[in-house]
Amino acid sequence: MSRLHSAVGLATAVLLGGALLPSALAEPAESSPIDYSLRVNAGGETTSIPDTMHGVFFEDINDAADGGIYAELVRNRSFEYDTVDNPSYTPMTGWSTTSVGGAEGSAEVIDDAQRLNENNRRYLRLRPNAHGRAAYGVTNAGYHSGMSLERGEKYDFSIWARSDQPGGTPLTVTATDGSGSPVGRTMRIRVRGDQWTEYTKTFVAHSDTDTGGLRVLGHGSGTLRLDMVSLFPRDTFKGEPNGLREDLARKIEALNPGFLRFPGGCLVNTGSHESYQAPDWERRRSYQWKDTVGPVEQRPTNANFWGYNQSYGLGFYEYFRFAENIGAMPLPVVPALVTGCGENEATHDPQLLRRHIQDTLDLIQFANGSVDTEWGAKRAAMGHPEPFGLTHLAVGNEENLPEDFYEHFEKFRDAIEQRYPGITVVANSGPDDSGAVFDRAWELAREQDAEMVDEHYYNNPQWFLENNRRYDSYDRSGPKVSLTEYASEGNRFYNALVEASFMTGLERNADVVRMSSYAPLLAHEDDPQWTPDMIWFDNHRSWGSASYEVQKLFGNNVGDEVVPSEASSTPVEEKPISGAVGLSTWNTSAAYDDVRVTSADGETLLADDFSGDASKWSGLTGTGDWSIQDGAYVQSDASVQNTMVTAGDKSWSDYDLHLTATKRAGSEGFLVAFGVEGTDDYYWWNLGGWNNTRSAVQKTTAGSSQTVLSKDTTIETGREYDIRVEVRGRKVTLFLDGEKWGSFTDEQNAEPFRQVVTRDEKTGELIVKVVNAQDNRARTRLDIDGAPRLANTARLTTLQGDPQAVNTAESRPIKPEKSVIRGVDENFSHTFPANSITVMRIRTQGN
Incomplete structure (x- = not known):
């Protein structure tokens, strides 16, 4: 992602x-x-x-795991939330103190030597001063609007606790609705002894609520220590303990997916690649599989890349079990020690690299090893003595540094092939469908004889209609393609239509494209970090988007072989590229001067040296601070995006646009537009885009853009650049400082x-x-x-x-x-x- x-x-x-x-x-x-x-x-x-033609990709984005498909109802069950996860978080996020019958007391989250274990460091120290019918404790509000509890359904409660009282300390636990009224019988527990012990109870809800909570109250006096407070519906998918929300898992199963790729995404290749170390628990780490297996109470939490806490209750064992339960091939992803998703750094520590390679070998042993092996025994101890049958594994995700990535990838693959020669190791081509990173990544993949290369892209609907034959020209003898993240930008039926059109091309090229999956898979309606998404949900309902219906239709009607066919x-x-011209900036202040537009036969259509006013220009977007300064047209606000102003006529075609531009301040460069037909339809030359890491020509249609041409060009502050755009029919040629920068012909049908x-x-x-x-x-x-x-x-x-x-x-x-x-x-x-x-x-x- x-x-x-x-x-x-x-x-x-x-x-x-x-x-x-x-x-x-x-x-x-x-x-x-x-x-x-x-x-x-x-x-x-x-x-x-x-069989893997159409599958699913799961990433913990949009609250997809905790508060989503992972069926746990208690939010922040181990009191590990922190500002490192989200600036608004505290260790008591999700919790509030509760007093019954006028009781007093204190509730404080503690990190000391009395903790449950080194990975689960924090716990709640509860000191009630409550006698008779009085009680003091805490209430958990669940995720978003509250816990969803259904009449007649069973719920399993568990808690780890200890008491310093010789006779023990009574706890009462009650599920409530939004008003605090019980929706099930009160469960009574006596916490005995000052050693951590797990206590479990079960109740049946006697009424429905979508705004429920869980009230945990202490009686008497003394000190209670509480941790891992959990409430699970008994009715999880396939009845799995520590399992998945039934309705969401069923919708995924209904797609008939050929594979399940997990756990990400940007979770995999961002953050520190160091091991989890308790004294340094606040560091955000990349997702490392060993953190996520074993007893749930011994798994650490982590700061999710998408801005919230992840509990690792849904870990690699649960992913493997989910894949098995839905008949999908597991496709785990491990970090390559080259960050992506905007971070773009490579780790050059040979010892750390060796450790991650060994972790990957251990992962294969965890999935496939016999019970006599170290990690096969750990899998068996979790309840699955039989191997999972892992055949494919991906290294890395959307790395923007192809040289560094493929240097690491080769080491991972060589070690895996030496120890486990039957495993297909999947490489990747970066975050885009084209451009310098994409081209270099594919070049290196071919040089290294990579077996499979993962592609990702999110584009506008037009792109999907234009690129149905994208894979027709791929080398049949080169690496195969896994396309495990793609989507048209929008959740309307039109987006699903163009995705379906594109999918016919994927199937027709099944000899090259071996895997494909829409992304993202899940989104909580109350907290999406990304749209569009395939399956939407709230705390008690779920529904498939139009794209979900398309994926399900194709997934259940794949077939076993492609039959030759041809359609008219x-x-x-045919129509030439036509439209006005424009100037814009993105988080940058820039000065433009000496703008001249001439027709192909030399007629001057526009000339402006800004020695007077700016009356020839109008604000297309209505943003930015434009003014004439020292004979140049200057946009001064370096904090706003797309400040486009335009001049000229929509009917212009076959022309040259010539100007000079100087970056004054900010994070990017220049945006020079041509073929401007309106606010949502234009081309622009994005020089110094993406935080001044590369440059590209982008085509925007109905407000959604796609990259037409890309290079690594960056822009210097304070330097004047000479820019020329030549438009002829549907061909465009671009010149920077008098040198040809590139050209393209927009003839995609x-x-x-x-x-x-x-x-x-x-x-x-x-x-x-x-x-x-x-x-x-x-x-x-x-x-x-x-x-x-x-x-x-x-x-x-x-x-x-x-x-x-x-x-x-x-x-x-x-x-x-x-x-x-x-x-x-x-x-x-x-x-x-x-x-x-x-x-x-x-x-x-x-x-």
């Missing part, structure tokens, strides 16, 4: 100027149908599809009609998947050659609707519809609805 965000684009599609451009204003309407043809060569050469394309009208055909070997069915991502119906003639006799009926599953529709907790406008069509033959016609995804399953003779 990359931390780079771009605006989320909307929704419906209109045919315009050689491309399908999203338009928030377009009303979905079924206009005249467009005629297509779809030819299937059922007797042609096929390509096998791996949509006619389009955003084809709305895409298909893939596969075969289910078990049923003998041909599976025809067709995506029609436009407002026009697709009247299609299907010709199926080389197949045994076809059944005259076909089963259809269709997703269709308003491209701007969004699935929510209250409404699910995008859901599958099943039907049967008749008249199927070697040659027949079918009209695919506007804005639809259709899976057509056709039986062949003898099946």
Whole structure:
């Protein structure tokens, strides 16, 4: 997961100027149908599809683990929250003191030699002064709005406690609703002895609440020490102890995923790579698997990269069990000691590197070793003597330093291949779909004969329509691709449509693309750090987005082999890049001067040396502090983003834009725009972007941008740069200080009609998947050659609707519809609805 965000684009599609451009204003309407043809060569050469074609990627982002799929209801159960996790946290976050019957007392979180263990350092020291019916203690409010408790369901309570009283100290524990009224019987415990002991109880809820809490009260006097206060629903997924929330796990299982990648993401390659050390417990560490196994009360907590605490209650053992329970191949990710996600540092400590390599070897032993091995025995002690059957392991995640990463990757892979030659070690290509890092990473992957390279990208809808054939040209003899993070920027049905279109290309290239997964997987509605997301939830409900419905449709209709097919394309009208010009900054102050725009035949369209006023320019975004200073147009505010001002005419095409620019202060460089058609539709040359680490040309459509061209160019403060942009038709050439910087031709066709055909070997069915991502119906003639006799009926599953529709907790406008069509033959016609995804399953003779 990359931390780079771009605006989320909307929704419906209109045919315009050689491309399908999203338009928030377009009303979905079924206009005249467009005629297509779809030819299937059922007797042609096929390509096998791996079981891992479509899978899931889990990262603890958006409260996906604690407060999410991990079923624990108590927040901060071990009193380990701290400002290092979040500036608003304290050790008592989630807790409040509670007095009943006028009792007095004190509740204080302590870190001293009386602690539960060295990893779980803090505990609650409770000193009640409560006699008779009085009691004093604490109440936990759970996550967000409160605990969700359901009438008739069982809940398991546990606590570690000790008392300094000779006869012990009574505890009463009650689950309550938002008003403090009990929703289950009060559980009574007598804490005996001044040694840590675990106490457990179970109750049945007698009423429903979504704002519940857990009240833990001490009676009498003396000192109680409490830790690891836990409340779990008995009904976890597959009945697993320390298990997962049933509804969320079931939704993931319903995707029929071929693999489960875990635990991240930016969790893996950020923070310190040192071991967990109790005296230094406040340091944020990268996610290291050994911290997350063994008895839950002995696992440390950690500061999550996404700004909150993670308990490690959901650890590597639980991930392996989840993968096993849903029939998915486990794909763990380990740190490569090269940070990413904006940190971009490499660790050059050979001893630390050797330790992490050994940890990775130990992980494979934990997953696959016999009970006679050290780590296989630890797995067995946790309840799983049989091996998990690990076959793939990923090293690193989105590293932006390819030289350092591949230096480390080679050492990891060599050690793994020597000890465990059957394990596929997955490398990666950084955080983007293209650019200097991407290109160099792939070059190094080929030099090192990497078996598989992980790609990640989040792009606008247009990109997904334009890149359906991205993998057609990949080297069939080179490393295979695992695409384990991708999404279109938005959660509308239109985003799901373009993702489905792209997925047909993934399946058609199944000989190269061996794994793919949408990301992120889960998001709590009350605390998303990232959007879009596949499955949304609150404390008691969950719902799948439109993208979830697409992933489920494809995951359950993959097929075993790709059958050759070809579809006609949509006619389009070619149109040159056209639009006004613009100047902008991003967290930077810059001065622009001597702006000149001339047509291809030399006519001056715009000339401004800023010796007068700035009347030729208007603020497109309405931000920034623009003024004329010393004969230049200066944006002075270095704290605002996208300050674009524009000049000229939207009809301009075939022109040269020439200017000078000087960075005065701030973290980035210059943004020089061309082809500006409006606030949400333009190109710009981003010089010194991404905190002045690289430069790129970006194309923004409906407010969502994609990178067209990228280089490592950075910008110096105080230096004047000569900038020229030459636009000819759909080709753009860029010059920096008189030297050609790069060029591109924007001729990608955003084809709305895409298909893939596969075969289910078990049923003998041909599976025809067709995506029609436009407002026009697709009247299609299907010709199926080389197949045994076809059944005259076909089963259809269709997703269709308003491209701007969004699935929510209250409404699910995008859901599958099943039907049967008749008249199927070697040659027949079918009209695919506007804005639809259709899976057509056709039986062949003898099946």
